[in-house]
Amino acid sequence: MKAGIIGGTGKMGKLFRPVFERADYEVIVSGRSTGVTNAEIAETCDLVIVSIPIRDTIRVIEEIAPLLNESQVLCDFTSLKVAPVAAMLTSRAQVIGLHPMFGPTVSSIARQTIVMCPARVTGTTLSDLRHIFLREGAVCTIATPEEHDRMMAIVQGLTHFVTICMADSIRRLGVDIEKTEPFMSPVYQIELSLVGRLLSQDPALYADILQENPFVPEVLAACRAAAADLAGIVASGDPEAFAEFFSRDTEHLGTYCKRGQVLTDTLIECMVKK
Secondary structure, X not given: OEEEEEOOOOHHHHHHHHHHXXXXXXXXXXXXXXXXXXXXXXXXXXXXXXXXXXXXXHHHHHHHHHHOOOOOEEXXXXXXXXXXXXXXXXOOOEEEEEEEOOOOOOOOOOOOEEEEEEEEOOHHHHHHHHHHHHHOOOEEEEOOHHHHHHHHHHHXXXXXXXXXXXXXXXXXXXXXXXXXXXXXXHXXXXXXXXXXXXXXXXXXXXXXXXXXXXXHHHHXXXXXXXXXXXXXXXXXXXHHHHHHHHHHHXXXXXXXXXHHHHHHHHHHHHHHHO
């Protein structure tokens, strides 16, 4: 069996290459530095994975789609699924959208989540691919492309939007981060670390996540409304109004509030020991 990763010279391709090699696939990759073309991968590989930036994914899928046949499996690694899966379905291949919910800096995929969006695939093919990831210790979540993108508008879109807003607020205020260190609380350190982690990466990735997902605008509208309401309550100086606002969210998150406290206590303990 042969697996081909289009964009396989990138960080995510390099992470997954040994995963498929350990599953007894012969793995070939295409990229700017290889002599292997995308067309060669599409014409010769049993499993074809597109692992390139979101904005280029559909174009590349459309280029290779006519070269594929019914015996092949076509997947992608992008953070969105509705549009890429629709593009993959124009081929004759079996189609499974994949989204590794982690960056390529992880040491392995063990205990990491991979979302699988089977669109046109036999049960055996889906089971075999899922087994490859499970054998590596990953956790697999099955979803439709629309379910995936709606959830990513929250899990990625809202999270990254708020994180970037925090960074830009600090910039607008002219705050010297170094001068905040003597005043750091553990929670501020965690939040600031998330800001630093995001800003140290490629802005194009986050632009695509926020701008290409059609479900993000609705989420950001809710975020802006929440911020406006909370700002109004803060300005009012009314502690009862604040408590009511706070309590509604506590009730909605339910038992996760306690779980979140336990998890962050563990993170804080690790930070202290480090």
